Amino acid sequence: MGNCWGGPVKTESTFRSLFASGAVFSCLGVNSKSQSREGKTLSGSSSKVSAASVPATPLSEDDILQSVNVKSFTFNELKTATRNFRPDSVLGEGGFGSVFKGWIDEHTFAAAKPGTGMVIAVKKLNQEGVQGHREWLTEVNYLGQLSHRHLVKLIGYCLEDEQRLLVYEFMPRGSLENHLFRRSSYVQPLSWNLRMKIALGAAKGLAFLHSDMAKVIYRDFKTSNVLLDSNYNAKLSDFGLAKDGPTDDKSHVSTRIMGTHGYAAPEYLATGHLTTKSDVYSFGVVLLEMLSGRRALDNNRPTGEHNLVEWARPYLGSKRKIFRVLDARLERQYSPDGARKAAVLAFQCLSLEASYRPTMDQVVAALEELQDATDIGMSPRNEQKSNGQSISSNPHKSTPRRRSEELPHRRKATRAVESSSASPSSHQVKRRIAVAC
Incomplete structure (x- = not known):
């Protein structure tokens, strides 16, 4: 040495x-x-920003939701997939809310019977929780456009009345x-x-x-x-x-x-x-x-x-x-x-x-x-x-x-990127979220 x-x-x-x-x-x-x-x-490298036509600077909620390359689920679809958000299907708790285990068809993404199809993790916003719509939209924006083997895959989202949910690949461990x-x-x-x-x-x-x-x-x-x-x-x-x-x-x-x-x-x-x-x-x-x-x-x-x-x-x-x-x-x-x-x-x-x-x-x-x-x-x-x-x-x-x-203001307190599909030019990834801090 x-x-x-x-x-x-x-x-x-x-x-x-x-x-x-x-x-x-x-x-x-x-x-x-x-x-x-x-x-x-x-x-x-060729690790991708997945949406082929990502707007350069989405400025509104509608722009963001239209730019992401994920499925828009209905609340009833996710309710069925998680067996009505049963307590025994809870995978974890966080500042956002609870995460539930569910099942969907791997091809159609329709709700499937427990133990069949593809396992998913559904994060449901706790309306009394610390995080809210702004954080939910930020996550849709980034994970809906970025794809990499060391980022959790976002499969879809649900925005219906007061309901805010995110659907991810299931991480078994x-x-x-x-x-x-x-x-x-x-x-x-x-x-x-x-x-x-x-x-x-x-x-x-x-x-x-x-x-x-x-x-x-x-x-x-x-x-x-x-x-x-x-x-x-x-x-x-x-x-x-x-x-x-x-x-x-x-x-x-x-x-x-x-x-x-x-x-x-x-x-x-x-x-x-x-x-x-x-x-x-x-x-x-x-x-x-x-x-x-x-x-x-x-x-x-x-x-x-x-x-x-x-x-x-x-x-x-x-x-x-x-x-x-x-x-x-x-x-x-x-x-x-x-x-x-x-x-x-x-x-x-x-x-x-x-x-x-x-x-x-x-x-x-x-x-x-x-x-x-x-x-x-x-x-x-x-x-x-x-x-x-x-x-x-x-x-x-x-x-x-x-x-x-x-946090209190004064509190003291990749080997190359794995490739996915074709990546757009860098200006397509420069996003600005009007609602973000």
């Missing part, structure tokens, strides 16, 4: 000098200018939050290899959003918004707080401060200036949660350990102390070198200065190097076999999420 691991990094200024010289990515085994292992840039923090005999701790696989998939999803293809800032990256399919492939969900990124020569978007406590970048909390590096900080928090098995905020911890980032930061820059942070449930499944590299990456993503954080392309490249490393532990395929039966009885049941809400 050379001098980059010669001793503990005691101050962030020391780490900045490593970043400026490229030594951080040398430690990670990644060129600081690397885009991906395949040598392709995101902007040159539920949220990353459940796998990390739910203590149950039905959910086994994720292995090191699976955690790195999930981190890479989520990073690819963010990298696509930040690319010239989409130019979107996610703004609410957290474990409850990372969902897992049957093979533990990560997909980003809940785009209610997403924003179009800066255009022309602008460096940021000025916006009302929204998000989730513990995940928001410090400069965003202080100024309301939102950049892609805000998402990188949030990714660093989630990566740290995956390494430690601890929540970003946990008042049940001893004094001094309530805030995960503040507690872990002094250890992340130390070659020897990093192991104090790692989740004991991993039982040394990782190689010491792999653990240190992951810790370096998390530490850099959590830099207090946004300019010293890597881009998500660089994060993807670093995580791909970790995937290539020979680590001690159970392979993802073997873990799927060992975990499959234990989760299947209620695969998507979710503990209550910490709600996304407006």
Whole structure:
């Protein structure tokens, strides 16, 4: 590892000098200018914005709903598909409302009998909840146009009288939050290899959003918004707080401060200036949660350990102390070198200065190097076999999420993009939602 691991990094200024010289990515085994292992840039990939005739700048609800390439369901269709929104079909709860399991015909999308056809997840707006029509419309706008293997697929929506619903592909293994923090005999701790696989998939999803293809800032990256399919492939969900990124020569978007406590970048909390590096900080928090098995905020911890980032930061820059942070449930499944590299990456993503954080392309490249490393532990395929039966009885049941809400103004707080069908020119993806903050 050379001098980059010669001793503990005691101050962030020391780490900045490593970043400026490229030594951080040398430690990670990644060129600081690397885009991906395949040598392709995101902007040159063919992952798609799915609607072939997306209006350049939809300005109204009607424009947005007409521009998206998804099905418009009636309320009765979704009522039938979910067996009248029966309580025993609830998959999870969130700030938006409840998510129900349902079934539709995979060809006609008509409601189907339970256990037949295609399984779906139907998110039903709680009219008394924190999120409302604006967030619902924002999610339709983004997921109705963007398509990528690491974004949850939006199948359709329902807008009828006061009813607001969204219909997604079903994610059998539920949220990353459940796998990390739910203590149950039905959910086994994720292995090191699976955690790195999930981190890479989520990073690819963010990298696509930040690319010239989409130019979107996610703004609410957290474990409850990372969902897992049957093979533990990560997909980003809940785009209610997403924003179009800066255009022309602008460096940021000025916006009302929204998000989730513990995940928001410090400069965003202080100024309301939102950049892609805000998402990188949030990714660093989630990566740290995956390494430690601890929540970003946990008042049940001893004094001094309530805030995960503040507690872990002094250890992340130390070659020897990093192991104090790692989740004991991993039982040394990782190689010491792999653990240190992951810790370096998390530490850099959590830099207090946004300019010293890597881009998500660089994060993807670093995580791909970790995937290539020979680590001690159970392979993802073997873990799927060992975990499959234990989760299947209620695969998507979710503990209550910490709600996304407006944060106090002064509170301290991809490998290349997988291809889909043909992609339109970049100007087709630049959207402006009049109702959004």
